[in-house]
Amino acid sequence: MRRSxxxxxxxxxxxxxxxxxxxxxxxxxxxxxLVGLFVGFPVLIYAVAWLIVPLDTETTNIFSRAxxxxxxxxxxxxxxxLVIVTQVVVSLLHxxxxxxxxxxxxxxxxxxxxxxxxxxxxERVWMQDDLVPMLSVESEGPxxxxxxxxxxxxxxxxxxxxxxxxxxHPSTAALRPLGGALLVIAAIVVVFGPWWLSLVxxxxxxxQARALAEERAQMAAHVHDSxxxxxxxxxxxxxxPQNVVRLARAQERELRAWLFEGRAPGSIGDEVTNLAEGVGxxxxxxxxxxxxTVQVVMVGDCPLTEGLRALLDAAREATVNSAKWSGxxxxxLYAEVEPGAVMLFVRDRGQGFDPAAVPADRxxxxxxxxxxxxxxxxxxxxxxxxxxxxxVELKMPVPTSTSTTGxx
Amino acid sequence: xxxxxxxxIFLVEDHAVFRAGVRAELxxxxxxxxxxxxxEAAIELINERIPEVVLLDVHLPGxxxxxxxxxxxxxxxxxxxxxxxxxxAPEDVIAVIRAGARGYITKTISGGELLQAVYRVAAGxxxxxxxxxxxxxxxxxxxxxxxxxxxxLDPELDQISPREREVLxxxxxxxxxxxxxxxxxxxxxxxxxxVSSVLRKLQLSTRxxxxxxxTDRRLI
Numbered sequence: 001m002r003r004s005x006x007x008x009x010x011x012x013x014x015x016x017x018x019x020x021x022x023x024x025x026x027x028x029x030x031x032x033x034l035v036g037l038f039v040g041f042p043v044l045i046y047a048v049a050w051l052i053v054p055l056d057t058e059t060t061n062i063f064s065r066a067x068x069x070x071x072x073x074x075x076x077x078x079x080x081x082l083v084i085v086t087q088v089v090v091s092l093l094h095x096x097x098x099x100x101x102x103x104x105x106x107x108x109x110x111x112x113x114x115x116x117x118x119x120x121x122x123e124r125v126w127m128q129d130d131l132v133p134m135l136s137v138e139s140e141g142p143x144x145x146x147x148x149x150x151x152x153x154x155x156x157x158x159x160x161x162x163x164x165x166x167x168x169h170p171s172t173a174a175l176r177p178l179g180g181a182l183l184v185i186a187a188i189v190v191v192f193g194p195w196w197l198s199l200v201x202x203x204x205x206x207x208q209a210r211a212l213a214e215e216r217a218q219m220a221a222h223v224h225d226s227x228x229x230x231x232x233x234x235x236x237x238x239x240x241p242q243n244v245v246r247l248a249r250a251q252e253r254e255l256r257a258w259l260f261e262g263r264a265p266g267s268i269g270d271e272v273t274n275l276a277e278g279v280g281x282x283x284x285x286x287x288x289x290x291x292x293t294v295q296v297v298m299v300g301d302c303p304l305t306e307g308l309r310a311l312l313d314a315a316r317e318a319t320v321n322s323a324k325w326s327g328x329x330x331x332x333l334y335a336e337v338e339p340g341a342v343m344l345f346v347r348d349r350g351q352g353f354d355p356a357a358v359p360a361d362r363x364x365x366x367x368x369x370x371x372x373x374x375x376x377x378x379x380x381x382x383x384x385x386x387x388x389x390x391x392v393e394l395k396m397p398v399p400t401s402t403s404t405t406g407x408x
Numbered sequence: 409x410x411x412x413x414x415x416x417i418f419l420v421e422d423h424a425v426f427r428a429g430v431r432a433e434l435x436x437x438x439x440x441x442x443x444x445x446x447x448e449a450a451i452e453l454i455n456e457r458i459p460e461v462v463l464l465d466v467h468l469p470g471x472x473x474x475x476x477x478x479x480x481x482x483x484x485x486x487x488x489x490x491x492x493x494x495x496x497a498p499e500d501v502i503a504v505i506r507a508g509a510r511g512y513i514t515k516t517i518s519g520g521e522l523l524q525a526v527y528r529v530a531a532g533x534x535x536x537x538x539x540x541x542x543x544x545x546x547x548x549x550x551x552x553x554x555x556x557x558x559x560x561l562d563p564e565l566d567q568i569s570p571r572e573r574e575v576l577x578x579x580x581x582x583x584x585x586x587x588x589x590x591x592x593x594x595x596x597x598x599x600x601x602x603v604s605s606v607l608r609k610l611q612l613s614t615r616x617x618x619x620x621x622x623t624d625r626r627l628i
Binding site: 295 | 538
């Protein structure tokens with residue numbers, strides 16, 4: 001069984017079960033929620049399933065990745081001294097219930113760190129989009145009021161705490177254990193401080209490495225789309241010197257634009273501002289370069305966002321793949337702007353392939369389509385039947401305010 | 409209509425080469441009862457011979473395919489028209505559809521598909537290309553709920569049902585009727601009835617998106 005990445009509401013477990021058993025997903029969901037309301041254990045089972053069942057686009061699950069994530073585990077261990085500090089302070093202040101609560105809180109924090117670090121890319125994007133705005137410190141608009149509110153609330157709580165501390169233990173008797181507590185905390189900081197610092201430094205280095213890897217992946221995708229594509233075309237038209245010269249010159253121009261002007265090759269330039277224009281440009285490019293008919297049907301239009309540019313790049317790659325491998329004379333491209341998302345389908349009636357038989361590291365689908373879409377929270381579904389053709393379904397979420405439907 | 413019966417068809421097309429090509433492609437599968445290369449002659453001959461299906465070029469000297477439709481349908485409402493067009497741009501096609509054509513095909517269509525379309529129209533069904541399906545989705549999606557309140561649109565004619573929308577979406581993605589039926593687990597007959605219902609709405613609705621296309625027509 002696999003978790004479904006496209007039909008999911010939370011972790012895609014009900015959708016996954018539905019796909020492997022054929023039971024209607026809505027019935028499963030209602031069942032899960034009803035049983036979960038009366039007895040708690042399905043909720044627990046759901047959470048565990050989320051961790052141990054891999055997503056349908058991946059081969060490993062979150063749990064196995066978390067166990068292998070040494071740095072994440074060290075980070076969790078670093079939380080333990082914090083627990084000790086809390087326990088010390090709590091025992092001094094005689095507020096036992098905080099002590100009892102602090103354990104699950106720290107445990108949950110540690111697990112959250114591990115899960116966050118090892119969740120799959122779309123899930124991370126999803127969590128980030130939904131959770132980070134809650135914690136972020138914005139300095140403009142409504143966020144600023146939230147910040148002021150938060151600081152005020154924090155100051156009030158701290159003042160209250162100090163007042164309770166002093167009133168709860170009248171006279172200097174309270175200050176002596178407090179001094180002791182400070183000493184213990186200082187000791188812990190002295191002992192563990194350098195270790196914490198090194199952990200933070202490690203994390204920063206890791207973040208840089210990840211940014212670098214992402215940049216490399218983007219570069220590989222671009223080179224694949226432009227240089228490698230052109231080289232393949234040149235090989236094909238070797239007997240036509242004029243065409244070879246034309247291709248080489250066009251590629252040279254594109255490469256220069258990328259290296260020296262920072263414009264991504266093969267991607268839609270800044271002069272294109274809405275989706276319909278971008279799709280039209282894609283159609284003309286692919287038809288000119290690959291001699292295949294691209295039949296475009298557009299419903300609605302909206303301004304291009306970063307995510308939609310990535311969607312167009314992915315769509316272009318899918319169309320080019322059809323042109324190169326399917327053997328069909330025509331590709332259908334259908335794009336529809338819906339409230340909250342843009343759906344795009346690329347379909348050919350060519351020879352098709354077995355999606356399970358394609359090695360996971362094949363550049364075309366892996367980098368240019370899936371990774372590109374995942375970077376902006378988009379999803380990809382590929383349906384292909386040998387002998388019947390291939391359909392690539394791309395879905396990119398867009399802010400509701402920017403999507404407009406209606407006649408062009 | 410089963411594929412064993414030969415529908416009687418009539419060709420209205422001003423390019424002799426194309427007429428010959430269509431005749432050759434359809435071959436023995438149909439009975440061609442006549443041809444015409446301009447509006448006047450077409451109206452006269454169709455009213456006289458009453459074919460089952462008229463293959464009608466949209467761009468025709470002397471008033472276009474539209475004039476033929478207007479000259480025949482009031483007298484012979486049972487004659488079914490299948491429009492032929494160089495492009496499938498909505499501005500070329502919506503006017504003839506609204507004037508009564510049961511569908512349209514582009515001239516690049518293959519022989520087999522052309523025959524399929526002829527059979528379908530002869531049987532009283534509609535022929536929808538992906539582009540036409542996309543156009544309908546576009547024209548009918550725009551502020552459906554708000555429009556009924558403000559402009560008093562008729563929900564029977566001026567809105568398409570969710571199921572019809574699903575069918576159109578699949579056709580727009582390039583699915584054949586058979587594939588649509590399989591994907592939605594309904595019968596091919598049901599797909600056809602959904603499409604016919606959409607065609608009726610497309611012909612009778614007063615949504616301004618449709619009337620605008622129909623009046624802005626660029627027919628020569």
